Amino acid sequence: MFTTDIEQIPGRRTLWEQTAQRLQTLIANGTIAPGTRLTENALAKQLGVSRAPLREAIRHLMNIGLLISEPYKGVRVLELTSEGLHQLYEYRTGIEQMAFRSLWPKRSAESFADLDRRHARLLEAIDSGDSALAIDRELELHQWCYELSGNALLIDAWGRVKPHLRCYFVLHQRAHNRSGPARQSHDRYLEHAKGESLPAALDFIEAHMKQGFDQVIDHVG
Amino acid sequence: MFTTDIEQIPGRRTLWEQTAQRLQTLIANGTIAPGTRLTENALAKQLGVSRAPLREAIRHLMNIGLLISEPYKGVRVLELTSEGLHQLYEYRTGIEQMAFRSLWPKRSAESFADLDRRHARLLEAIDSGDSALAIDRELELHQWCYELSGNALLIDAWGRVKPHLRCYFVLHQRAHNRSGPARQSHDRYLEHAKGESLPAALDFIEAHMKQGFDQVIDHVG
DNA sequence: TGCGATTTGTCCGTATGTATT
DNA sequence: TAATACATACGGACAAATCGC
Numbered sequence: 001m002f003t004t005d006i007e008q009i010p011g012r013r014t015l016w017e018q019t020a021q022r023l024q025t026l027i028a029n030g031t032i033a034p035g036t037r038l039t040e041n042a043l044a045k046q047l048g049v050s051r052a053p054l055r056e057a058i059r060h061l062m063n064i065g066l067l068i069s070e071p072y073k074g075v076r077v078l079e080l081t082s083e084g085l086h087q088l089y090e091y092r093t094g095i096e097q098m099a100f101r102s103l104w105p106k107r108s109a110e111s112f113a114d115l116d117r118r119h120a121r122l123l124e125a126i127d128s129g130d131s132a133l134a135i136d137r138e139l140e141l142h143q144w145c146y147e148l149s150g151n152a153l154l155i156d157a158w159g160r161v162k163p164h165l166r167c168y169f170v171l172h173q174r175a176h177n178r179s180g181p182a183r184q185s186h187d188r189y190l191e192h193a194k195g196e197s198l199p200a201a202l203d204f205i206e207a208h209m210k211q212g213f214d215q216v217i218d219h220v221g
Numbered sequence: 222m223f224t225t226d227i228e229q230i231p232g233r234r235t236l237w238e239q240t241a242q243r244l245q246t247l248i249a250n251g252t253i254a255p256g257t258r259l260t261e262n263a264l265a266k267q268l269g270v271s272r273a274p275l276r277e278a279i280r281h282l283m284n285i286g287l288l289i290s291e292p293y294k295g296v297r298v299l300e301l302t303s304e305g306l307h308q309l310y311e312y313r314t315g316i317e318q319m320a321f322r323s324l325w326p327k328r329s330a331e332s333f334a335d336l337d338r339r340h341a342r343l344l345e346a347i348d349s350g351d352s353a354l355a356i357d358r359e360l361e362l363h364q365w366c367y368e369l370s371g372n373a374l375l376i377d378a379w380g381r382v383k384p385h386l387r388c389y390f391v392l393h394q395r396a397h398n399r400s401g402p403a404r405q406s407h408d409r410y411l412e413h414a415k416g417e418s419l420p421a422a423l424d425f426i427e428a429h430m431k432q433g434f435d436q437v438i439d440h441v442g
Numbered sequence: 443t444g445c446g447a448t449t450t451g452t453c454c455g456t457a458t459g460t461a462t463t
Numbered sequence: 464t465a466a467t468a469c470a471t472a473c474g475g476a477c478a479a480a481t482c483g484c
Contacts, residue, residue: 050453063284071235072460091374098315153312271473293480
């Protein structure tokens with residue numbers, strides 16, 4: 001693997017990993033607003049950790065891109081802009097197409113079963129009305145293609161994109177007060193993933209991403 | 222010990238950035254061999270810094286992927302494998318094609334002049350016989366497409382790929398005792414970058430990358 | 443199996459450098 | 464210019480985990 005995947009190994013994580021995860025959640029759900037300037041001492045006290053692990057957590061979120069640091073001036077939370085969203089979707093479209101090209105020869109019955117399982121869990125979350133859970137499940141659904149590709153750099157790139165998507169999704173969901181993209185769109189995503197034509201799948205990904213982009217773009221400053 | 226190597230631009234960057242840069246160079250040029258386990262106290266003494274900034278530098282290189290960390294076990298330098306090289310080139314091909322798709326409408330006379338300037342500097346380095354410099358110049362040449370794309374995520378992705386490429390390039394150069402890819406290949410790269418057909422450019426990138434991959438693959442464990 | 447040695451992870455106090463007022 | 468606030472850096476200390484014997 002590339003970086004340590006924080007979201008796994010739930011039990012015995014180091015303090016800086018837990019701190020990074022907590023910060024990431026606070027940023028994603030808007031508790032810490034975009035553009036907020038973070039002061040280390042105050043934040044360390046609030047989180048109940050010392051500055052050392054906090055600074056390492058900050059360094060991690062910097063590398064993910066959720067925090068922006070200016071030396072000797074401090075760090076601030078990334079602002080959500082239409083330009084940023086555009087670049088995010090351009091990038092995400094590219095890496096997801098890359099993943100599909102890479103995974104295409106590796107497709108199997110088991111991988112399709114895995115995909116179906118993720119899809120079922122997404123539908124389950126949507127029906128439950130828990131929109132935060134639905135967002136996570138949707139990200140897990142798309143993670144299928146990266147894991148199947150087996151390319152550590154792609155998996156890592158996805159891990160970096162995911163928290164950004166979560167931020168924008170939450171923003172969109174708050175504006176609309178309903179959960180993510182339509183069910184039908186994901187049905188067609190699965191059809192193409194299991195279908196026979198790679199070019200058709202790539203085209204659909206492009207359209208699928210553009211649809212997601214258009215849904216969110218109106219709610220960004 | 223190896224503190225003699227780099228003393229470049231210690232200007233106004235923070236200590237952890239300088240430390241990360243020094244470590245990166247030591248890893249790239251093989252002074253610290255792949256697979257080496259790093260112990261913090263010893264390394265801090267050798268580099269003349271305290272553990273705090275060293276740990277942040279390590280965290281940075283972890284996120285780049287040059288160092289691998291297992292909690293409480295330590296960090297070790299990434300090993301160069303044929304599988305890793307394959308994934309690196311698959312990924313690099315993808316993001317460079319992505320960059321070309323993104324920059325294509327933004328091409329201009331000035332951007333072509335910029336590209337020519339980078340090319341000239343590469344040829345200059347090749348002719349000078351300084352292979353380390355030639356490697357840097359080749360990376361700067363390719364960086365053109367990412368900068369012109371203007372996509373911050375793509376630029377960031379390239380920034381993470383670059384140090385890995387440097388490691389493999391140095392490995393290859395040491396085996397061959399000559400500098401990088403042929404001049405003709407870069408000439409054609411420029412022709413396609415300035416040409417009229419995006420699909421042709423994308424195809425050439427694929428071939429160009431595969432050629433680079435084949436040149437290096439034989440020298441990896 | 444346990445025990446000690448080593449290393450990482452964490453915390454604290456303090457000093458220095460930088461930006462801002 | 465002085466003063467304040469904060470980020471950065473250092474050193475020492477202890478706790479926690481791992482590894483070798």
